[in-house]
Amino acid sequence: MRCFVVFSTLILLASLHSSALRVRNANINVKAASLLQARVAANATEPEFSKIRVVSDMHLGSPRTQKAETLADVRQFFQYHAVPSYISEEKISHIVFLGDVFEAWLTPLDEETPTIRSILTDPVERFGVVFPEIIESIKKIAAETSAEVWILRGNHDDRLSEQLVRELFGPSVHYPGDFLYFPSDSLPLVKMQHGHFNDIFNRPDPLGRPSYGEYVSRCQADHYKREEIRAEKKKNKKQKGFAALANWFTTHYLAVKEWIDEHTPEHPNWIAEADDPFALPVYSETVRGTLRVIRRSWLGKYLTRKFMERFTRKGFPKLAKTIMLGACEYDHEPSEEELKHLYFTGQMKYIRVLMRSDRALYGSNGTMSDSLMMYPDKSMWSIIQDYALLPGQFANQGMSEDYIKELLIGSTANQEYFVCSEKDATVTVMGHTHDHYLRKFQKYDKGQEQIVYANSGAWTDSSKKTFVDIIMARNKYGELPIRVELHKWNKGAPKLVASQNTPNFELSVGKTAAGSPSTPRSREEAGI
Secondary structure (H helix, E strand, C coil), rough: HHHHHHHHHHHHHHHHHHHHHHHHHHHHHHHHHHHHHHHHHHHHHCCEEEEEECCCCCCCCCCCCCCCHHHHHHHHHHHHHHHHHHHHHCCCEEEEEEEECCCCCCCCCCCCCCCCCHHHCCCEEECCCCCCHHHHHHHHHHHHHCEEEEEECCCCCCCCCCCHHHHCCCCEEEEEEEEEEECCEEEEEEEEEEEEHHHHCCCCCCCCCCCCHHHHHHHHHHHHHHHHHHHHHHCCCCHHHHHHHHHHHHHHHHHHHHHHHCCCCCCCCCCCCCCCCCCCCCHHHHHHHHHHHHHHHHHHHHHHHHHHHHHHHHHHHHHHHHHHHHHCCCCCCCHHHHHHHCCCCCCCEEECCCCCCCCHCCCCCCCCCEEEECCCCCEEHHHHHHHHHHHHHHHHHCCHHHHHHHHHCCCCCCCCHHHHHCCCEEEEEEECCCCCEEEEEECCCCCCEEEEEEEECCEEEEECCCEEEEEEEEEEEEEEEEEEEEEEEHHHCEEEEEEEECHHHHCCCCCEEEEECCCCCCCCCCCC
C-alpha cells in the first residue's frame, strides 16, 4: 500500500511538472514572437535561408530493403538530388547520409564476414542493389550540384573509414566519422550522429570486440537464410486443400493491410506547425515525466545503484541470451549443449584504440585508430557468456552506473537522456531506431534552453521513407538553425509531417506580412 501511495505521488508530480512546462514553453514562444516583431519594426536585415537534408538507415544490400517499390524510392531520391535545379530550388546546402546506408552486418553464421570494401566494390547484385552503382549515384550528387555531401557511419556500416570513403567516393564526399556539427565544430548548434553510441548493444565494444549487436544481426541473417530455403521448398511443393486456402487468406490479408497503410492519411495531430506535434496521450506523458523525475532525483540515483548491482549480476545475462535467440527464431529453444555447437565463423573485428568523437568520455582531443583482423570461430554459448559481462566491462573503462543504465534504456530507442544532456546544441539529429520523430525537450541543466530532437527514420521495406530538413538562417548574428522539419518522401513529392522552430529563431528575422508572426511559419513563407 505504501509503495502504491509513493508511486501515485510521483505520477501526480510528474503530471503537474509536464503541465507547468507546457505553459512555460507557450509563454516563451509568445515572448519570442514579440521580440521578432520588434526587430522587424526596427527594419532588421532579412537573413539568407539554406537547408541541411538528413537521411539515414537505408540498409541497402539487406533483406530489410529489397522490395521493388522501396528500391524505386531510393533510386528516385538519388536521381532528384543529382539535379542542380532541384538542389537550387530547394536551397539545399548540405546532404547528410547519417549512417547505416549500407548493410555489412547481416552475414549468416556459417559464412565468413566480408570486408566492407569487398561489399561496396562487388559488381554482383545484392538484394536488388549493385553497390558500385549506388556509390556512383552519391558521387554524382557531390560532383554535379552545389550541395556538400557527407557520409557518417552507423553500426551496420561501422567499418567505413576516412581512407575508404576517399578512395571509393572521391574528395567531394566528406567523411566526419561518427559525429557531425553545424555550423562548425567550434559552434556545434546542430549535432548529428547515427545514434548507436547511445545503445549498449551496438556502441563500440569496451574490449575492442565486435559489437554484440553484430552477432545478433548475424543470427537474424541466419534466420533470413533459413526462411529463404523454406520458401523455396514451399514454392516447389504444390499446396492442397486447407493449407492452400490458409495460405491464400494470409497473402490476401497482408496485401490488403499494406494497401490500407499506404493510403491512410497521416495522423491528424501531425500538423505542419505546433508547439508539440507529437503530443502523447496523458498517461504516456505522465510515464515519461515520472521517468524524468526518477532519472534526475536522489531517489533515482539510489535506485540506479540498487538496480544495476542486481541487473548486472542476474538480469543482463538473461537479456543477452533472450535477444540472441529472439533474432535466431529457431523452431525450439536450443539447449546449452546445442548452443555450444552453433558457431559464428569468419567474424571480422576492428580494434578501436580511441573514439575521436565520443567527447563525453574521452574529451575533444582524442584520436581514432582502426585495425582489421579475423576473430576466432566461437560458439553461440561462448559469445553469450562473454557479453553477459558487458555492463561491468564498460564500468571497468570508467563509465558510471548511471550512464550504463541510460545505455540500457537507449537500447529501447529512448534517447531522452542523451538529448537533454546536450550542452551546446539546440538541435540534435539521430537515426538508428528506425522510428521517425520530432519534438522539443527541456535540457537537464538549469537555465538551459530547449533542444529540438529529430529522428530521420528509415527507408527499409517496413518504414515510411522519411527525412529531416534543418533550416539554417545566415544574418549578422551568424548562421543559426531556426527550424526543423520532418518529411515523408512520398514518391518524390515530399509531404511535411511535422515541424518545430528552434530556440535560435528569435535571433533571425523571417519574411513577414502585416499581422503575421515574423518567424517563417512554412517553407513557402521562408522562400524555401
